[in-house]
Amino acid sequence: MVIRNLRSFVDQLGREIQIPFPPEKIISVVPSQTELLFDLGLDEEVIGITKFCVHPSTWFRTKTRVGGTKQLHIDQIISLQPDLIIANKEENVEEQINELAKHFPVWISDIKTPDDAYTMMNSIGEMVNKKAEASSLVKSVEQEIRNWQFEILNHKYFSPFFILISITISLIFCSWSLRQMSSTSSVSTTM
Numbered sequence: 001m002v003i004r005n006l007r008s009f010v011d012q013l014g015r016e017i018q019i020p021f022p023p024e025k026i027i028s029v030v031p032s033q034t035e036l037l038f039d040l041g042l043d044e045e046v047i048g049i050t051k052f053c054v055h056p057s058t059w060f061r062t063k064t065r066v067g068g069t070k071q072l073h074i075d076q077i078i079s080l081q082p083d084l085i086i087a088n089k090e091e092n093v094e095e096q097i098n099e100l101a102k103h104f105p106v107w108i109s110d111i112k113t114p115d116d117a118y119t120m121m122n123s124i125g126e127m128v129n130k131k132a133e134a135s136s137l138v139k140s141v142e143q144e145i146r147n148w149q150f151e152i153l154n155h156k157y158f159s160p161f162f163i164l165i166s167i168t169i170s171l172i173f174c175s176w177s178l179r180q181m182s183s184t185s186s187v188s189t190t191m
Helices: 031-039 057-062 074-080 094-101 114-127 131-153 160-185
Strands: 005-010 016-021 026-028 046-049 084-088 106-109
Touching (some): 016 106, 026 031, 031 046, 031 114, 046 057, 074 094, 106 114
Parallel strands (some): 026 084
């Protein structure tokens, strides 16, 4: 049996949690963060996801589903005995997350800007011992967004209003880009 040390991490709400490092049993109750865990190569470590975590499709078919983002199966999660639960302030119900936090470390994201998304990705990467992989993924997403913005700005026939709207829409591109990277790195992504 390998003895793991406890390490402290601070989530995006400023809460400190302690987890056995690296965590070996992770539950994600946020679809976009489930995709991140897949992109970080945590197939063995992720033991539970929600019914809305449909990407990657292989995980949707094989991982234990622990309810929905707003209706978690608390007893089932407790029975899985996770080292770490990854949640989100907006997607999950506070009372359910508070109940889980009585039993397990729960790291909560709170994403309002692209920088918050990059911070989340790097923080989770560090927490699951995949810091280099997360950093590389962040750089890839940032580059994709820059490339897309450059293409939009270099088309002179677009009005300034269109350019402003396009830059705003590019924030959404971050999530799409993660999904695309996830689908290209999985063996089968049919839905």
